[in-house]
Amino acid sequence: MNRWWKNAVGYQIYPRSFRDANHDGIGDLQGIIEKLPYLKSLGVDFIWLNPVYASPNVDNGYDISDYQDIHPDFGTMADFEELLGKAHAAGIKIIMDLVVNHTSDQHPWFLEAKKGKSNPYRDYYLWADAMENKMPNDWKSFFGGSTWTYDGSGQAYFHVFAPEQPDLNWKNPKVREEIYRMIRWWLDLGIDGFRLDAISHIQKEPWDFKITDNTWAPFMNVAGIEVYMQELKEIFDAYPIMTVGEASGVSSKKAVNWTKEDGYLNMIFELEHNVREGQPGAERLNLLGFKKVLSRWQKDLGSNGWNALYVENHDNPRIASILGDESPKSAKAIATMYMLLKGTPFIYQGQEIGMTNFAFQSMDQVDAQDSHNLYRILLESGSSPEEALRNVTHWTRDHSRTPLQWEGGLFGGFSELLPWMSVNGNTAHVNIAEQEQDAQSVLSHYKQLIRLRKDQPVLSDSTFELILKNHPQVFAYLRKTDTKQMLVLTNLSRKPCQIDLPTRVANKNWRMLLTNVEQSAVEKRMRMQPYDAWVFEEII
Ligand code: TEU
Ligand code: CA
Known part of the structure; x- marks a missing residue:
């Protein structure tokens, strides 16, 4: 294959x-x-x-x-x-x-299924007996609220996401x-x-x-x-x-x-x-x-x-x-x-x-369903609108959904018309x-x-070994085959730090392949500035 x-x-x-x-x-x-x-x-x-x-x-x-x-x-x-x-x-x-x-609740299968218990498409989805305010169980959906929506037929249908996303019945x-x-x-x-x-x-x-x-x-x-x-x-x-x-x-x-x-x-x-x-x-x-x-x-x-x-x-x-x-x-x-x-x-x-991330100023700028649900839940549980907005926009998916920034000018070169999202x-x-x-x-x-991934097969077929495991700021590892190894050192914090490499690593001959700062050589004890990143390969 x-x-x-x-x-x-x-x-x-x-x-x-x-x-x-x-x-x-x-x-x-x-x-x-x-x-x-x-x-x-x-x-x-x-x-x-x-x-x-x-x-x-x-x-x-x-x-x-x-x-x-x-x-x-x-x-x-x-x-x-x-x-x-x-x-x-x-x-x-x-x-x-x-x-x-799941499908949309507007999918023809669901439109059929909703017509009644004897509809041939009923069993394409998941239904259980329920009453207006008594759901089959108390499971919660990913988007907030119950996993069930009552539909007036004496039954509710099941959805792990929004009510408009009924889950398909894979058993069928x-x-x-x-x-x-x-x-x-x-x-x-x-x-x-x-x-x-x-x-x-x-x-x-x-x-x-x-x-x-x-x-x-x-x-x-x-x-x-x-x-x-x-x-x-x-x-x-x-x-x-x-x-x-x-x-x-x-x-x-x-x-x-x-x-x-x-x-x-x-x-x-x-x-x-x-x-x-x-x-x-x-x-x-x-x-x-x-x-x-x-x-x-x-x-x-x-x-x-x-x-x-x-x-x-x-x-x-x-x-x-x-x-x-x-x-x-x-x-x-x-x-x-x-x-x-x-x-x-x-x-x-x-x-x-x-x-x-985008600096959201109001809920009008937010599109994501789950964020609006969370906002409503927070308000209902007593948060002030400011608190709720802060809480919701701290982690909303919409941060990643603003238009791609092609250029510096109007609308970032994404469009000539006001984009669907700021x-x-x-x-x-x-x-x-x-x-x-x-x-x-x-x-x-x-x-x-x-390019490095293409040029260095060692990056696809080799082992991974974490080093400096307990260092709270540095993510460092080796990629190794029998004949070759690479060393990746990154300080992922806002503070400088010191690292002490294991002797078996420091002893090797290394050549720098890639960095976001200036060149430097591998030593047993090294200083790393905030967000320094170094990639070395072993010279054999
Ligand atoms: O996301 C699904 C998703 O985030 C859950 O499956 C996840 O397992 C859960 O939140 C556990 O933390 C996908 C899409 O990426 C997302 O955009 C959709 O909204 C969602 O499915 C529904 O299709
Ligand atoms: Ca378009």
């Missing part, structure tokens, strides 16, 4: 905010086509497109009403085929989002057949793979399951899911594609089964290093915890599984504002730290220029056009890292 993705670097496009070619304020497929030369110059091998399917947009495309059509905001099926053809001609592959845990073989037919349709069209949205939630515990510590345990990688994953795998295996699952709740130990040579998928996104503040597990957000989680995944997947590497996506704030101090130097240090780990790196649009004011000095001209820019640093 051709495992091309092992040496590939991916780029995630949030189409709504990437580039607006027809100037209606919303990014579109022609915008992506227009910018293929940019993606080529960056050096990425594939793009993952967030959903571009027909959708009422309650959850920006993650509520699909027709799996085999393109949302008119983004263009047409002909535009999609043009994009696919042109991307392939440029040597760039295309991965689509596959959202099959007819549902699976329909989904598999749709998957083959896209693969036969020539796309290069899928990112499987929320895939670890497709199996649910029985409705009387009692929740103890983890609110989401009833639909996180529940036993029985293996059957569906195996069926999916058998479809995927017939194509030379790559698959990456968004698989929260799959532990690093279990992830081997998911991502080994003969696993369900080629790789999965783990969500552990990315836990939102205020949610269980968020204590991992300090650097020591972050290191611990990432290196456990490196170790547990070892040489049997495979990691998908990322520090940003469309569901989280900008990493330069979370782990960095918003300086270009910190953006480069973070890039250096994660791009050289073992796995396939993904870059989220704008990350490559060090885009930062452009960050710092586009005046954080933008692609300027960074393309500057050899020291964050963008140039990303290009170097991508």
Whole structure:
């Protein structure tokens, strides 16, 4: 099997905010086509497109009403085929989002299902007897509120996200057949793979399951899911594609089964290093915890599984504002730290220029459903509007959804019309056009890292070894084969520090390959300034 993705670097496009070619304020497929030369110059091998399917947009495309059509905001099926053809001609592959845990409540299947208990589509979704104010159980949805919505029929339907996103009933073989037919349709069209949205939630515990510590345990990688994953795998295996699952709740130990040579998928996104503040597990957000989680995944997947590497996506704030101090130097240090780990790196649009969080002033500027729900819940529980706004916008997904900053001018070169989401004011000095001209820019640093991954096979097939494990500021590791090794040292804090390298590391002869500061040599004891990042290779 051709495992091309092992040496590939991916780029995630949030189409709504990437580039607006027809100037209606919303990014579109022609915008992506227009910018293929940019993606080529960056050096990425594939793009993952967030959903571009027909959708009422309650959850920006993650509520699909027709799996085999393109949302008119983004263009047409002909535009999609043009994009696919042109991307392939440029040597760039295309991965689509596959959202099959749920559909939109406007999907024809659900419109039928709602008609009554005896409708043939009823069983495409999950229903249980309920009353207006008595739900089948007290499970909570990811977006706030109950997982159940009563619909007047003496029953409620189940949804792990918004009420407008009813969960499909995977136990029903007819549902699976329909989904598999749709998957083959896209693969036969020539796309290069899928990112499987929320895939670890497709199996649910029985409705009387009692929740103890983890609110989401009833639909996180529940036993029985293996059957569906195996069926999916058998479809995927017939194509030379790559698959990456968004698989929260799959532990690093279990992830081997998911991502080994003969696993369900080629790789999965783990969500552990990315836990939102205020949610269980968020204590991992300090650097020591972050290191611990990432290196456990490196170790547990070892040489049997495979990691998908990322520090940003469309569901989280900008990493330069979370782990960095918003300086270009910190953006480069973070890039250096994660791009050289073992796995396939993904870059989220704008990350490559060090885009930062948006300074939200009011809830009107916020689009995301889950943020509005949280705001309402906070107000109901007694927070003042100011407090609630601060709390919500501290971690809203919308930080990553502001338009990509192409230029310094009006609307950041994203569009000529007022965009659907405000452009960050710092586009005046954080933008692609300027960074393309500057050899020291964050963008140039990303290009170097991508090139490094191509030039150094040691970065794909070698082991990972964390060093300076208990250092609270420094993320440092070795990548090793029998004949070659590389040393990555990054200070991911706002303070200078000292490091004492193990003698077996300090004793070797090292040559610097890449840095965000000036050259320096490896010594046993070294000073690191805030966000210094150094990559060395051993000279043998
Ligand atoms: O996100 C899913 C998601 O974040 C949950 O599956 C996650 O497991 C949970 O929050 C645990 O912390 C995906 C998309 O990325 C997101 O944009 C969509 O809103 C969501 O699915 C629904 O389709
Ligand atoms: Ca447009």
